Amino acid sequence: MFSYAMRRFITTIPVLLGISVLVFLTLRVSSGDPAAILGGDAVTTEQIEAIRQQLGLGEPVWKQYLLWLSHALRGDFGVSYYYKMPVTQLILSRVEPTMVLAVLTLAVSILIAIPLGTAAALRAGSIADSLSTAVAVVGFSVPVFVVGYALIGLFSIKLGLTPVQGYHRLSDGALATLASTILPSLALATVYIGLLTRITRASVLEVLNADYVRTAKAKGLMPLPITIKHVLRNAAAPIVTVVAMGFASLISGVVVTESVFNIPGLGRLMVDAVLARDYPSVQAIILIFTVFYVLINLLADISYGILDPRVAS
Amino acid sequence: MTNKLLSVVDVSVSFGSGQKWKPVTSDVSFDIGHGETVAIVGESGSGKSVTALSIMRLLPERTTRISGRVEFDGRDLTAYSSAQMRDVRGNEIGMIFQEPMTSLNPTMSIGDQIGEVLVRHRGLSRARARKDVLELLARVKIPAAERRIDEYPHNFSGGMRQRVMIAMALACKPKLLIADEPTTALDVTIQNQILQLIKELQEEEKMAVMFITHDMGVVAETADRTVVMYNGRVVERGETSRIFFQSEEPYTKRLLAAVAPLDASRFKNRPVRYAEYGSDGSISRLEEEQADTVDGTSTPALSVENLTTRFVIRDKLFKRAVGKVHAVENVTFSIQPGETLSLVGESGCGKSTTGRSILQLVKPVSGTIRLFGRDLSNLSGADLRAERQSLQMVFQDPFASLNPRFTIEDALVEPMRCAGVDTVTALSKVPELLTLVGLNPEMANRYPHEFSGGQRQRICIARALSVSPKVIVADEAVSALDVSVKAQIVNLLLDLQQRLGLSYLFISHDMTVVERVSHRVAVMYLGEIVEIGPRAEVLGNPRHPYTRRLLSAVPIADPSRRGQRAAGGFHEIKNPIRDVDYVSPPREYQQVSDTHYVMAES
Numbered sequence: 044m045f046s047y048a049m050r051r052f053i054t055t056i057p058v059l060l061g062i063s064v065l066v067f068l069t070l071r072v073s074s075g076d077p078a079a080i081l082g083g084d085a086v087t088t089e090q091i092e093a094i095r096q097q098l099g100l101g102e103p104v105w106k107q108y109l110l111w112l113s114h115a116l117r118g119d120f121g122v123s124y125y126y127k128m129p130v131t132q133l134i135l136s137r138v139e140p141t142m143v144l145a146v147l148t149l150a151v152s153i154l155i156a157i158p159l160g161t162a163a164a165l166r167a168g169s170i171a172d173s174l175s176t177a178v179a180v181v182g183f184s185v186p187v188f189v190v191g192y193a194l195i196g197l198f199s200i201k202l203g204l205t206p207v208q209g210y211h212r213l214s215d216g217a218l219a220t221l222a223s224t225i226l227p228s229l230a231l232a233t234v235y236i237g238l239l240t241r242i243t244r245a246s247v248l249e250v251l252n253a254d255y256v257r258t259a260k261a262k263g264l265m266p267l268p269i270t271i272k273h274v275l276r277n278a279a280a281p282i283v284t285v286v287a288m289g290f291a292s293l294i295s296g297v298v299v300t301e302s303v304f305n306i307p308g309l310g311r312l313m314v315d316a317v318l319a320r321d322y323p324s325v326q327a328i329i330l331i332f333t334v335f336y337v338l339i340n341l342l343a344d345i346s347y348g349i350l351d352p353r354v355a356s
Numbered sequence: 357m358t359n360k361l362l363s364v365v366d367v368s369v370s371f372g373s374g375q376k377w378k379p380v381t382s383d384v385s386f387d388i389g390h391g392e393t394v395a396i397v398g399e400s401g402s403g404k405s406v407t408a409l410s411i412m413r414l415l416p417e418r419t420t421r422i423s424g425r426v427e428f429d430g431r432d433l434t435a436y437s438s439a440q441m442r443d444v445r446g447n448e449i450g451m452i453f454q455e456p457m458t459s460l461n462p463t464m465s466i467g468d469q470i471g472e473v474l475v476r477h478r479g480l481s482r483a484r485a486r487k488d489v490l491e492l493l494a495r496v497k498i499p500a501a502e503r504r505i506d507e508y509p510h511n512f513s514g515g516m517r518q519r520v521m522i523a524m525a526l527a528c529k530p531k532l533l534i535a536d537e538p539t540t541a542l543d544v545t546i547q548n549q550i551l552q553l554i555k556e557l558q559e560e561e562k563m564a565v566m567f568i569t570h571d572m573g574v575v576a577e578t579a580d581r582t583v584v585m586y587n588g589r590v591v592e593r594g595e596t597s598r599i600f601f602q603s604e605e606p607y608t609k610r611l612l613a614a615v616a617p618l619d620a621s622r623f624k625n626r627p628v629r630y631a632e633y634g635s636d637g638s639i640s641r642l643e644e645e646q647a648d649t650v651d652g653t654s655t656p657a658l659s660v661e662n663l664t665t666r667f668v669i670r671d672k673l674f675k676r677a678v679g680k681v682h683a684v685e686n687v688t689f690s691i692q693p694g695e696t697l698s699l700v701g702e703s704g705c706g707k708s709t710t711g712r713s714i715l716q717l718v719k720p721v722s723g724t725i726r727l728f729g730r731d732l733s734n735l736s737g738a739d740l741r742a743e744r745q746s747l748q749m750v751f752q753d754p755f756a757s758l759n760p761r762f763t764i765e766d767a768l769v770e771p772m773r774c775a776g777v778d779t780v781t782a783l784s785k786v787p788e789l790l791t792l793v794g795l796n797p798e799m800a801n802r803y804p805h806e807f808s809g810g811q812r813q814r815i816c817i818a819r820a821l822s823v824s825p826k827v828i829v830a831d832e833a834v835s836a837l838d839v840s841v842k843a844q845i846v847n848l849l850l851d852l853q854q855r856l857g858l859s860y861l862f863i864s865h866d867m868t869v870v871e872r873v874s875h876r877v878a879v880m881y882l883g884e885i886v887e888i889g890p891r892a893e894v895l896g897n898p899r900h901p902y903t904r905r906l907l908s909a910v911p912i913a914d915p916s917r918r919g920q921r922a923a924g925g926f927h928e929i930k931n932p933i934r935d936v937d938y939v940s941p942p943r944e945y946q947q948v949s950d951t952h953y954v955m956a957e958s
Contacts (some may be wrong), residue, residue, distance in 0.1 A: 097569070253458065254453060254459040255458075255459055255461040261445055261451040261453075262524065263443060263445035263447055264476055265476070272472075274466075304914035352509070353462055353510045356508075356510070
């Protein structure tokens with residue numbers, strides 16, 4: 044198992060390097076002076092000269108890349124001239140809300156969708172099954188912002204249970220954070236609940252017909268252990284895939300949700316940075332998102348190995 | 357009453373839902389006494405497995421209706437609630453299934469899967485259960501139990517997995533073991549070991565066994581009493597010896613005829629047709645030896661010289677070669693026009709790869725393949741396709757080898773179109789082809805799912821014949837079929853050989869069929885031919901130790917000869933995986949008689 048995990052990890056290294064080259068090149072292949080582009084609209088000549096020095100623009104491209112990579116590895120992505128602060132610091136201040144939102148969304152989706160999908164499969168063809176299908180279809184048909192505003196309308200404005208918008212940091216108390224992120228998480232989760240319910244149902248339904256499930260029944264096991272140990276574990280691979288893909292693509296969903304709920308996360312920063320043509324920030328965010336994506340996939344791969352010993356051997 | 361352990365009384369099962377219920381079995385009745393072995397025998401669709409599942413109440417509740425009564429150990433199981441049944445299953449009645457490859461949970465260690473039963477029914481802690489599991493593994497003779505207990509099913513061979521299944525079913529010392537085709541998916545030598553193991557354990561535990569099988573040979577080896585089922589009904593039941601020797605029931609007689617050992621004194625050299633039965637069950641055509649079709653003087657239809665096929669095993673990360681599967685190693689044989697050579701051996705011996713290499717579906721590493729003297733090995737593309745028309749293949753699974761979206765006509769026309777025949781001519785040949793294989797030409801516009809397994813295999817044969825081949829490679833072509841259908845298809849193949857002078861390379865593990873169809877037999881073991889010669893000599897006077905082991909493992913369909921077979925030793929089939937730089941040792945063959953050769957022991 045450990046060697047399998049190491050093998051998977053090693054294979055991600057070339058991918059990560061490839062991404063870094065691409066991100067590095069986006070600026071070098073665009074027309075114009077990279078230093079001027081990085082500086083943005085309101086940059087002075089001295090600042091451009093400083094940037095040029097820092098990037099080593101006089102050097103050959105491969106040297107520039109190594110220089111850039113060594114900076115990036117140390118967490119130095121340069122300075123955002125738009126926000127007037129180092130990019131790293133800027134991003135760090137925005138990571139927390141996005142991560143809280145993503146993790147909460149995922150937790151809500153998994154906790155609702157997997158039991159729902161499993162129950163639907165166990166009672167395939169019943170009214171409850173059809174109902175769960177209907178819920179799922181509605182879930183992934185209705186746009187996030189519609190759900191978002193509907194939730195705000197109901198829980199924040201009518202019932203006054205949660206803040207309308209904004210974000211409370213974890214350092215201000217976890218409960219306040221939860222109150223400020225539960226609605227956006229629910230809004231984001233509707234799509235994933237729909238998707239995950241369907242995938243879980245299909246995957247469980249297939250495993251239910253497997254010979255080893257019949258064996259488990261012939262052993263006289265109770266229904267719950269059969270469902271958990273024999274069915275769900277074998278049905279897990281497609282579910283894990285969807286969860287991983289969902290987690291990664293949550294980031295793009297976060298852009299809209301953060302706007303609707305006015306949460307100062309990475310999604311908002313991304314939109315603002317693009318609009319302001321703040322290249323250092325955009326570059327760093329793209330790199331972080333893609334690295335994140337690769338890591339999530341790595342985690343998914345490793346968990347296949349944990350779930351199914353045949354994969355790891 | 358006291359000596360009956362299980363009484364099944366008028367049990368009928370129907371599947372369906374709402375208003376539509378389709379009866380699957382009707383009024384099935386039989387008894388099993390304490391410590392007794394009762395075989396339930398029948399072909400697919402006879403309802404034997406459904407009967408077993410209905411006793412265990414393992415059929416899906418929403419879509420199944422069961423009537424009748426099942427009494428077990430003096431209690432009426434039909435009145436039991438689901439919860440009560442759960443206490444019976446795995447505890448008082450153990451069950452093992454046909455497919456050892458899929459009947460174990462791939463994501464749980466075998467120790468946990470066996471231990472689970474003890475935790476559930478005996479209330480043991482996991483640590484305590486583990487001790488018992490080690491004992492159970494030793495009892496089902498799994499070597500190195502201490503180490504293997506934490507391994508997963510994919511680390512075990514089919515025979516070993518079936519031992520794990522048995523350990524699981526016997527963990528709680530049940531009074532009754534239901535074995536649903538437990539050895540059907542296994543090689544004969546492994547089947548032999550498993551049957552012996554069940555017998556030994558049964559004697560130790562004084563346990564009754566309900567043995568479900570389609571194989572009369574296995575019935576003769578194991579059962580005290582036998583219940584014959586056909587089409588959802590019990591057609592006959594009684595002492596096994598009475599069923600075998602005094603049965604008046606036409607269906608039973610037909611089942612028996614399909615496995616009856618060939619009378620070696622009457623039939624020597626040529627293939628023998630199975631007897632045919634009329635609709636009333638009486639014999640309409642006796643078994644008969646075929647006329648001589650072999651043209652011994654001309655160029656061989658197919659000759660294979662030093663054929664070697666290897667597969668490279670690669671390291672997952674760097675794709676380095678780490679080993680080689682020596683699937684086919686230096687195989688040499690030839691087949692005359694009109695002759696049948698059977699290639700026999702157990703799974704993994706390389707017999708199918710040999711067939712596929714001959715057709716160049718797998719590229720061999722070396723060797724020459726000649727078709728009527730013309731070398732196929734160096735051909736490719738259009739030339740190869742043209743030559744290959746006279747060399748066709750029929751596969752094992754008639755359900756998987758026909759495209760479900762093609763009508764029968766499409767399936768038959770396609771190879772002809774590939775051979776450059778124009779559509780009109782090709783279409784006009786379809787009725788003729790269907791008649792040739794005994795099907796009604798009006799069926800041409802139907803789809804494969806509308807046909808039974810036997811009919812589909814006829815279609816596959818017609819498809820192979822559509823381009824007028826001279827040689828047919830039949831890879832386990834009758835292995836997936838029920839015994840009575842098997843006999844019909846074998847007869848069809850033999851008739852076609854008579855009419856068209858075909859040569860067959862008949863690849864099979866089923867010795868009862870090989871005995872009938874072959875002129876000559878070649879035995880393969882670990883990629884090599886260990887013995888080759890005329891059928892009567894190889895089967896009647898086997899010289900190589902492996903041939904002897906293989907033949908002695910085949911169950912004899914004669915209850916009076918039970919126990920006469922030498923107890924097979926413990927053999928795990930080895931695998932032909934070798935180091936990258938392994939050099940195969942040179943082999944020499946000893947001539948036993950004119951055409952009978954045996955590999956010399958190295």
